[in-house]
Amino acid sequence: MRKARYIKEIIRAVFIILAVIAIIGPIYWTVVTSLKDRVEIGLWPPTFWPRNPTDIWWRTVLFERINLPVYRNSFIIAICASLLAVVLGLPASYACARWSFKGRMDLLFMILTFRFLPQACVVLPIYMMARILNLLDTMPLIVCLYAAMNLPIFIWVIMSYIKEIPVELEESYMIDGHSRAAAFFRVILPLIRPGLIAITLLMVSLSFGEFLFAALLTQSGAAKTIPVVISEYLGGELGYEWGKVATLTLYSFIPLVLIFVAIRKHLVRGLTFGVVR
Amino acid sequence: MRPQYYLIPPLIFLFFWFIFPFLYDIYMSSMSYGLYSSAPPQFVGAANYIRLFQSADFWMAFGRTMAYVGICLTLELLLGLVLALILSKEGKIISVIRLVIALPILMVPVGISVVWKVMAMPSYGILEYITQLMGHRIAWLGHPIWTNILIIVTEVWQWAAFVFLILLAGIVSLPKEPYEAAKIDRLSDWTVFTKITLPMLKPVIIIVCLIRALDLLKFFDPVYALTRGGVSTETLSYYIYRTGFKTLNMGWGGTVSTVYWVLCWLLANAVVRRFRGVFE
Amino acid sequence: MAELELQGITKRFGEITALDNLTMRVPDKSFTALLGLPGAGKTTLLKIVAGVLEADEGRVYLDGIDVSGLPPQKRNVAMVYQSFALYPHMTVYDNVASPLKARKLSRSDIDKKVAEVLKFLNIEKLAGRYPRELSGGEAQRVAIARSLVREASIYLYDEPLTNLDYKLRESARGELKKMCRETGTTILYATPDPLDAISMADYVGIMVKGRIIQFGPTREVYDLPKNIPAASIFGSPPMNFIEGIARMKGDKLVLETPIADIDAKRYGGKLQVGSEYVIALRPHYISFKEKIGEHATSFEAELYLTHVIGSETIGYARANNIELTLHLPYIYRIPKPEKVSLAFSTDKILLYDKETSSLIV
16 A cells, blocks of 8 residues: 555655656756857757856847837837727726626627637738728737737626725725725725736736737738737748747746746636636 | 626726627628738628638648647646645645746746747757767657647646646635545545545636636647747637738738637536536 | 615516515614525625615615615715735725825825724724734724724624624624724614624525515514514524414313423414414523413423533423423533423414414414
8 A cells, every 4th residue: 555655655756756857848948048158059969068157149139129119119019008908908897896787798709709709710800900000010909909909808807806895895985985986996906916916917928928919910010010010930930040939038027927826826716707716 | 786887897898808899890801802802801701611611721620739738638637636736735845836836827928938949940959969868869850749749748748737626725725524434444545545635626626727728728828938829839829910910911810810719608607607517 | 874765576587586676774873783594685785875886676675865876985874894804915004094085085084984983993003914814803893993984874894793703703792892882873783693683783685585574672583583584583593483273172262282282372262273373482481391380381301412512501402203402501511411301481482374484472
């Protein structure tokens, strides 16, 4: 009996080690490559550890004139899109959480289905619309699109957070003499703040990584985002710059890791609309 | 009446950016129109649809997308489930390992696709090296089968972690009593798993499968980054990109988009219906 | 301070009718208890008075003014929820100051009033704490403080003692009573516990399934419950009910019951021979045969369980398969079930017509 238990533990450990290696592997490669100099990158067989670690890529990618505006774009777009989603979504979440009106669930589920619709389906008409409205290749366009993409998740998750707060608190606040709006800003908002921040950060991460709209709807640097630049580094306009690729990927990875660490408790709820805790 | 009004801004917003374009897709699908051509749109009725359903490329893309969904989903589910079960016990080291396992979802999908591509490049990549060590020579990016496998690996690498996270949350929130009872009854691990854990996890598994399946239908980023859609790795999204967007052929793009959208909508509705049962 | 009047209040939630054409008048400056079992509709009623819920039909009058359409902010009522509803992210001070801030009083005025009410309830030292740091009793006082800090037309209490443990409840009752006397306000107090009503209320309204089945001064309602539901709710421990039939035994009118024949002389012509009646007997009034004097109806029973509470005893007896509860004002234990002779004074019973459930006086 004990032997069987022992074997099980070993299998378990082996599995874990394999999984960790598999996960860390590509990440490790990325980090290592970003530290190798150009010569070493081209070496065959490839080395597992940089012989002369260099920060040349880190510096170039960061300061290269092409790239600085791209970081700025990615951040601005992600933040603006998330704020827009918050502004549009908060009242709706509150209304759906506190009132039950006819068709509420139907509307909510319809909103939910939007999350699942492929970007590719609307990219053509949006291209046309954007051209007509002169919004092509502009940040506001992407901001609106990302806000629309993230609204469903936002509304659902915030609704579930609001539902957790007992109605009596707002009722009591109104009996005290405050308006319902005051109850929302002074009671609900402070109490859902951690969840709200978490979801906003989640939306920022999702906006960061979106590719299709960004790639197809922006041409010049005006609204280009990080994912687009990453894709360009491959046999495309900028040639085979592995060092830069690795570093750029790393640069987009690190902010997201930081966000993840900050919101990890809320992550599951955010990704499953509050059904699984 | 008042509460409904609060839903109006988001609904209008979503309508404008999603529904309205889709309606335009439908409209365009009955036309033959290229954005850069000088000819005005011409009504062709269902001709586009007929051509679409007769197009071998379309069916290839369709079939491939379905295959990707099926294979990736299965792999992600299995790996995610196994990992979640293995890592369900608490412990300091376990917590750290969980964080590590969850890292892949944080990568920008394009970024990680590019990383995998580079790792697989001939004469440069580490994958090449490792497989060489093992005695084979695999042209990861040359041979269609291996390229497909590479794409699947990229996708699963990133999203098995997602499934893992969700299932882990589910497992951790399961009640302890049945397990204690099972221990007293000396049930075997396999029995515990199949008769206790699995049934209790069913709702969570269903939800995560449905969410992943629908996300997988949109499959685009790895395809674009790894192979630019060539060499038989084209999915529906890429098909639209190639035949509709690159040429700005509104009519054709509209047609494919409509069909694609209807497919996803039907599935999403089925999902939501099921979801509703679990949710309410 | 104001008089509350409810006319024909009806409230439905989907299929369920929570309040059914309810009419009630709460006298000015009275402590009125709303007594009812869980689910009777007490909380719903309070919420309608507060304005948090809107009635489907009927009107609410506060001090003669029709407030039915007004939102809670405009009604000047105060309410203490069963869960206390303290704002978790605010200190005790801010919680209590909330109604004053809504009225835009000056900072110094607020300080003064809050300090006053905190002192009144003996919780000044809690001012800087957060609700999660408070014990049950402390939280309750903060909730009450918040309601008292401003002058409302009426104060609504929704089972404020239910969330306290037993011991605390006793002392809280005493304090609440004292406090209400001192502030001289109109209070509507919802509770499932008859003891609350008996010890604190001037008036009591018994609420069953969304209706008020009896309303009046507490003593009156307690002594003479109008029907069987009222009798069964208002009593702790609960009333004993014995079914009987009116018969003529010889030339005497008696109520024939499984445990004994009860002399029904005093009811005279009000009883119909052959009809079924229900006799209600308070546990207080059953005792051992030796202790009861005149007009006693005695019977044999088996006392099978005693339960001492404080310095009193609840006894459970069975006579001819009828379960009876006794309430003895002293300690009495039995090592094992014993046969006893019990008795009760015949003029202490309440008689109800079985069909109409109405009291026969």
